[in-house]
Amino acid sequence: MTLRLFNTLSGQLDELVPMDGKALRMYACGPTVYDYGHIGNFRTFLAIDVLRRFLKLTGTEVRHVMNITDVDDRIIQNAAAAGIPIGEYTARFEQAFLEDLEALKVQHPEQLVHATGHIPQMVELVQKLAAAGAAYQTEDGSWYFRLASFPEYGKLSKKDLSGMEDGARVDLDRYEKDSARDFALWKAAKPGETFWDTPIGRGRPGWHIECSAMAMEYLGESFDLHAGGEDLIFPHHENEIAQSESVTHKPFARHWMHVRFLLVDGRKMSKSEGNFYTLRDLLLKGYKASAIRLALISVPYRHQLNFTFDGLIEATNAVERLRTFHQRLVSGSFAEGSDPALQAAAKTAQTDYLAALSNDLNTAEARAPIFDLIRAANTSIDQGQLFAADRDAILAVLASFDAVFDVIADRDAEPTRRALEWAAQSGRLDDVAPELLARQSLTDEAIDALVAERTLAKKQRNFARADQIRNELAEKGVVLEDSKDSVRWKRK
RNA sequence: GCACCGGUGGCGAAGCGGCUAACGCGCAGGUCUGCAAAACCUGUAUACGCGGGUUCAAUUCCCGCCCGGUGCUCCA
Incomplete structure (x- = not known):
């Protein structure tokens, strides 16, 4: 499969296979x-x-590197405002x-790397670029990438910059750059700012250089x-390509994947619109982590996802x-044996599920065969026609569903507890x-006691008291499920 | 302004030249229950933005329009 x-680079669906045949x-x-992550960030990481x-x-081994950008203008500003070191x-x-x-x-990448831990690699890259004539230093000590040295610039974003010449007519002296579009590789230190003392001067890295340096490292x-x-x-990525390929003269990354922005209530999420949510905001509103995960991955990553609270409830x-x-x-x-129809249904579900995902990670399409299978299986159980071997086959399908979606396994309590x-x-x-506070207000023991009292009341046919307890628990988010000879409860 | 993406039943969302147009949520009825809830089953909706064109055939391709969204060096 x-x-x-x-x-993004080729503009079409390409097969993604390891070029070295291994990982x-x-x-x-x-x-x-520089701040808490919001659901837009997490959509990307979830994709x-x-x-x-x-x-x-x-069956493909993955070697996944992710960076943490731990130095930039916002960090410097915010840390200064808080009066603490940026670290x-x-x-x-x-x-x-x-x-x-x-x-x-979200699974951890195989390697998590920090920008500030790779200053020497970035400096070396700037030096190589300078040697190749692709970088130059301005009077204030900053280093810039010379776009004119890289004719392929724009190949990722499909921008044609040839018609957007600048510099000739505009006074760009304040930039001290050859061209207004040249971007910073290294920013000279301004008084009072964090800096590194390096062979290319005192300063700090530009944003783009860190990814080139660490990815290649x-x-x-x-x-x-x-x-x-x-x-x-x-x-960002266009610049990474320019920096990297100017030095190596080899394709930087073969395949580029980009996740679409999400919308909240049909608008771009922004603090000023009042529709800006961090994960913690949602957990504190009482939504489960698994529901947030499912809501954020159920719309294919290249489509706009309109995030709403109705969607979260769904x-x-x-x-x-x-x-x-x-x-x-x-x-x-379930009795020993198997039902051929169910065996076939399980097999079809598995095949269709994987086929949907293999088609550009179509998560919406992938869900459908799973729910089809659930319906078929429930019907069979109701009719007493589901057997042990069928159960095993269906559980295997669910396991492969959860290997990607990972929402059936319930680990929701911990994130909520931690958020509180x-x-x-x-x-x-x-x-x-x-409601969330109310839900936390009852201990398991207290619930058990109330449930026991209600069971007794029911036995004595004191339904008024039984219903009173049921309502009281419901207010605190505890749902009762009566069965023939027992009562199960769960927190909503 | 330039560029790109999208408009599918009550809502979300697949599909994309010819199958009864998936799936989820919702809703209705049923089973169950002291009654509920939950769970399950069944059913449900006369859904492809508008106007042209191409085609034997268009939700699916082309053109125009309307509406929404996004990008154009802060941003996941």
């Missing part, structure tokens, strides 16, 4: 750790997670970012895939349905939904 993935080497642009999980599911500032947000990834079950001069959000196509219900069905299979008892803890520590308890 070979993945056909859209390649797929990929680089994904990680976050700039990349779906990619790497699919590769692994279908302390970034460590806090990196930690938060990693916790959020874990909450969403760990993946080689040419590698299989480079991924990130769609906003990175230009200028995802919550869908997760519930998947889990209920899974539980039904695991806890039920964080809210308490950072004085944000006001942001917590009252």
Whole structure:
């Protein structure tokens, strides 16, 4: 099963296979750790997670490097405003970012690397560019990339810059650049700013150079895939190509994957629109991490995803349905044997599921055969026509679904608990939904006691009291499920 | 302004030259229940933005229009 993935560079679906025949080497642009991650960030990281999980599911080894940008203008500004060293500032947000990834079950890349840990590599790259005539230093000590030296510039973003000549007529002295479009490789230190003392001067790296340096350090001069959000196509990735290929004269990354921005309530998410949500915001509103994960991956990564609270509720219900069905299979008892129709249905579901994902990671299409199978299996169970071998076959399909989607396995309590803890520590308890607090207000033991009391009341046919308890629990988000001889409860 | 993407039933969302146009959510009825809830089943909706064109055939291709969104060196 070979993945056909859209390649921004070629403008078409290309097969994604390791060029060395062994492991797929990929680089994904990680976050700039200057604030808490928002759901737009996480859509991108989730899409990349779906990619790497699919590769692994279908037998491709993955070597995935992700960077953490831990020095840039915003970080310098914010750290200064907070009056702490930038290292302390970034460590806090990196930690938060990693916790959020874990909450969403985003798998860790094989390597996580930091910009500030690779200054020598960046300096060396700038020196090589200078030697090749592709970089120059301005009077203030900054280094720039000379776009004119790289005729292929624009090949990724399909921009034709030839008609956009500048410099000739405009006074660009304040930039001290040869051309207004030349971009910074190295920024000379301004008074009071963090700087590194290096052979190319005192300063700090430009944004683009870190990815070129680190990608080549760990993946080689040419590698299989480079991924990130769609906003990175230009200028970030275009600049990475220019910097890297000017030195190596080899294709930097063969395949480029870009994840579309999401919308919130039909608008671009922005703080000023009031539709800006971090993961923590949503957890504190009482939404489950698994529902957020499913909502964010169910729309194929190249399509615009319109994030809404209705959509989150829908995802919550869908997760519930998947889990209920899974539980039904695991806890039920089934006679030995198998039903040919169900065996065939399981096989079809598995095939269609993988086929959908292999077609540019069409997650929406991939869900359909799974739900088809659930319906067929439920019908069979109701008719007593599902047997042990069928259960095993269907569980195997669910396992392969969860190898990518990973929402059936329930690890929702921990992220919510941690978010509440964080809210308490950072004085944000006001942001917590009252229902969520209510839900946390009852211990398991207290619930068990109330459930026992209700069972007794029912036995005595005191239905008024029984219903009163049921309502009380419902208010605190505890749902009761009566069965013939027992009561199960779960927190909503 | 230039460029790109999209407009499919109540909502979300696949499909994209010819199959009953997936799937999820919602909704209705049924089974179950002291009654509910949950779960399951069944059903549900006369859905392909508008106007032309190409074709034996168009939701699917082409042109125009309307609407929404995004990008054009802050941004996942």
